[in-house]
Amino acid sequence: MxxxxxxxxxxxxxxxxxxxxxxxxxxxxxxxxxxxxxxxxxxxxxxxxxxxxxxxxxxxxxxxxxxxxxxxxxxxxxxxxxxxxxxxxxxxxxxxxxxxxxxxxxxxxxxxxxxxxxxxxxxxxxxxxxxxxxxxxxxxxxxxxxxxxxxxxxxxxxxxxxxxxxxxxxxxxxxxxxxxxxxxxxxxxxxxxxxxxxxxxxxxxxxxxxxxxxxxxxxxxxxxxxNNELAYSEFYDTIPIQKAFSEVNENFTKHEEMAFFPSKKGIFRTVKNADSTQSQIKPNVIFICIESLSGKFLSTLGNDENITPTLDALANQSLFFSNLFATGTRTVRGMEAITLSIPPTPGRSIVKRKNNTELFTIGEVFKSQGYERFFFYGGDGYFDNMNTYFGGNGFNIVDRGRGFLLDKSIRTTRTNIEDDEVTFENAWGVCDEDIYNKVLKEADKAFTTGKPFFDFVMTTSNHKPFTYPEGKIDIPSGTGRNGAVKYTDYAIGEFLKTARTKPWFKHTVFVIMSDHCASSAGRWELDVRNYHIPALIYNLPNMPNAKIDKLCSQIDVFPTLFATLNWDYKTNLFGQNILKMKPEDERALIGNYRKLGYLKDNKVLILGDGHTANLYDWNSADNSLKELPMDDQVLQTSISNYQVADYLYHNGGLKLSNLAK
Incomplete structure (x- = not known):
């Protein structure tokens, strides 16, 4: 034989x-x-x-x-x-x-x-x-x-x-x-x-x-x-699409957000935040998206190693969201959630897909308020398609480019981080101190124009090989994650120390949030604890400092910021104002490229690409999942959010040109 x-x-x-x-x-x-x-x-x-x-x-x-x-x-x-x-x-x-x-x-x-x-x-x-x-x-x-x-x-x-x-x-x-x-x-x-x-x-x-x-x-x-892009309707449980839109829009209506085209399959609507007792404010906004910062690294959230003293101090001087979850496990998924304020769709992030330009992002809300928008990255923004995505959605680019050009159809300015501005660099880009110094320099320029600016800053130091300038902290460079986290925290402290000396500081709000956790691995379909990230809004002029324990999602942070600034605006974003969430509104959306989760009341419903749907009780103490009988309402709500998000992307419902019709 x-x-x-x-x-x-x-x-x-x-x-x-x-x-x-x-x-x-x-x-x-x-x-x-x-x-x-x-x-x-x-x-x-x-x-x-x-x-x-x-x-x-x-x-x-x-x-x-x-x-x-x-x-x-x-x-x-x-x-x-x-x-x-x-x-x-x-x-x-x-x-x-x-x-x-x-x-x-x-x-x-x-x-x-x-x-x-x-x-x-x-x-x-x-x-x-x-x-x-x-x-x-x-x-x-x-x-x-x-x-x-x-x-x-x-x-x-x-x-x-x-x-x-x-x-x-x-x-x-x-x-x-x-x-x-x-x-x-x-x-x-x-x-x-x-x-x-x-x-x-x-x-x-x-x-x-x-x-x-x-x-x-x-x-x-x-x-x-x-299979890096999966069609939701082909691989996942669905309900009639009109019913899915009704479910999603009913939640918006409950918060007095009125749809512009209620008969269409869309979520474009107007949000009313304006309070007659307060005026709208338009501070500069600097958003720092921190690479791989899990919630478990902060002493404020239970860590006992004291590797984030700056962030722990800021947590007591800000609106600090202690129960917030990332939507995904990669930087581009975090960028998608933050800018599009959308539940994760199956497969790769929209940041890396085709037809990902001229979309309704948070940048459009800033634009409507008269802001100039910038994307800062310490490496080459060609990586992970970031420059095409941000440049194609109205942001000016500041990166460490090596000559890769944007699509010629994308009209944006691109500023390079020059060699003489770099003190330390590894595979992923310049160290955090260098990118912050560039942010400070560009903020000084923008301040002279008299026009408010919104900066999206993506850091890189908290990434393997975990190398950073020597002598800054008491952990040697390249020895592990804790050192990278502590240096990341140190660099934020030095950045804010310098920013406080600037004439634009008192008119600037700082938003700090992680893109995703340091690890998503676990024994369960989705390891819930490994989506828990810190987020805070610092230097708000009209809000008292507070710790917000409400269960919420990465997609909710900027809609919350817009509410604190007392803005009325048109929106195509899924996110909600966390501060006005009632207990029944609290939820988080988490996922990887195949599994999509809906977290609510310590229960998580997980949709799989084999038309599977499983409901679990999540024990936050030991991070375990215990299977439960299916709850039909939770299932319908979960499917509605993910099905609508996927439908909008594939049918042009995120495109600016279609929202005006």
Whole structure:
């Protein structure tokens, strides 16, 4: 039987398949040991984890084998062992072993960062090779890793040569009949997998770690490549679209927000905040979006390591939102939530999609009040499509550009952070102090125009490799996350210290919020605690300082700011004024690129891309989820929010040009 499946000419194929399956098994066992405390450890769960994992490994290696199988079948027997055959065979085997080792090694670094197999993040990273490879080089001893990998590849090939596998391949006289017979099982596996197998079939357990262990990295990578944008209506539970809009708009109407076109499928409306006893105010607004700042880092929210003294002090001098949740797990998802004030849609963020310019963002509200708008980023805003998104939605760009141009149709100014303005820089951009110094410099210029400004500032220092200028804090650069958090906090303190000396300070409001948490990994479908982030509004002239414990979402912060400034405005934003939320209004929207969650009253409803919907009781003390019977009203509300958000994007409902009709 083995000789029919692997005749002499197929010897290298047999070697490669055994090699691949063995390495994949070792990786799976390593991840199991690494995350053993999080995995369901009963025998049946572990057996199923490895059985499903082996199935995905077998499918993956079958796909990898097909090009070589086609070559073996089509290459004439009389040319076996020729120079051409040897060149193709040696190179192909070398490439297969190299790619496999590279993939398996890469999985360890990816698991360390995300506690997941490859997903759409890995796909995105292939696009931005400069930042990613520079980050890897700064985070790991890259020459040692590459050297070790090449030694492993060379050693593997040498061992295969010594075993005589190449000799048997080159001297084989296997007929085309036997080759076709040997190819058939692998072709059948590929055909079946193509039409009947999906990556989400590995999600058989309630424990996310068991699901991730069941997957194969390469298979997950290509699946993510195909599915980086998911059509909500095709993959998720839906209700009639008009009913979904009615549900969403009924909530707005309850808050006396009146729709301009109540008969249309839209949410464009007017918000009335103006109080006759107070005048509208138009301060400058500087928004600092902090990279990866989890709520758990702040002493105010329970941390005992004193790594955020500045933010902890500001929490007592601001409107501080202690129960606020990010919508997603990546910077672009945070940017989407903050600027569009929209629930997360399946797949990649709108920031990275097509048709993401000339949308109704918070920038339009500022524009209607006479503001100039700026986006600051310490790296090259080409990364993650940020410049196209912000530039295409009316923001002027200030970044550390390397020459990548915006789409020519986008009309915006672009200011570079020059070399003499940089004191420290790593893969992701200049240090936080440098970006803040640029903000101060541009604010001085804007102040002279007499026109109020809104700055969206994206920081980068709290990101692996966690490097920053030495001597600023008592934790050495590059030693870990705590140091990066403490430096991030230090830089904010220095920025505000300088800002207080400026003539524009007393007329400037500072909004500080994280883009997402430092980690989203957990054992559950959605790990609720890992969406909890800090947010505050500082230096408001007409509001007392207060700690706001209401459950709310990232999408609500700017609608709340507009309310505190006493603005009436037209809006297409989902967010609500947190200060006026009643207990029944409190909710948060969280998600990753496949799972969409609706958090309310310590319960979370999670929608999945296999038309699944699960309701859980969330225990905030231990972060566990306990499954509950479905609540039809919560289900309808959850579906309505996500279905409407997706519909608006795909049908032009976010476009400025369509809102005027």
């Amino acid at each position: 083995v000789s029919k499946l692997f005749p002499e000419r197929f010897t290298l194929l047999k070697v490669f398949i055994i090699f691949f399956l063995t390495c994949s098994f070792v990786v799976r066992v390593s991840f199991l040991i690494w995350s053993f405390t999080e995995v369901d450890q009963d025998v049946l769960s572990l057996l199923r984890t490895f059985a499903v994992g082996f199935l995905f490994d077998l499918v993956t290696v079958s796909f990898l084998a097909i090009p070589y199988l086609i070559y073996l079948v089509l290459f004439p027997v009389k040319w076996n062992g020729s120079l051409v055959d040897k060149i193709i065979t040696y190179f192909g085997f070398f490439l297969g072993i190299l790619v496999s080792y590279f993939s398996f090694f890469g999985e360890f670094t990816f698991w360390e960062e995300f506690q997941r197999r490859y997903n759409f993040i890995a796909v995105d990273y292939l696009i931005y090779t400069y930042e990613v490879f520079k980050n890897i080089n700064e985070s790991y001893p890259l020459p040692i890793l590459i050297g070790s990998m090449l030694i492993l590849v060379a050693g593997t090939i040498y061992l295969v040569i010594k075993l005589g596998a190449f000799k048997r391949v080159f001297t084989s006289e296997t007929s085309i009949k036997f080759k076709l017979t040997a190819m058939l099982p692998w072709a059948v596996i590929v055909v079946i997998a193509t039409f009947f197998m999906r990556s989400d079939q590995a999600d058989w357990s309630k424990n996310r770690y068991n699901n991730e262990l069941s997957k194969a990295g390469i298979y997950s990578f290509f699946s993510a490549f195909q």
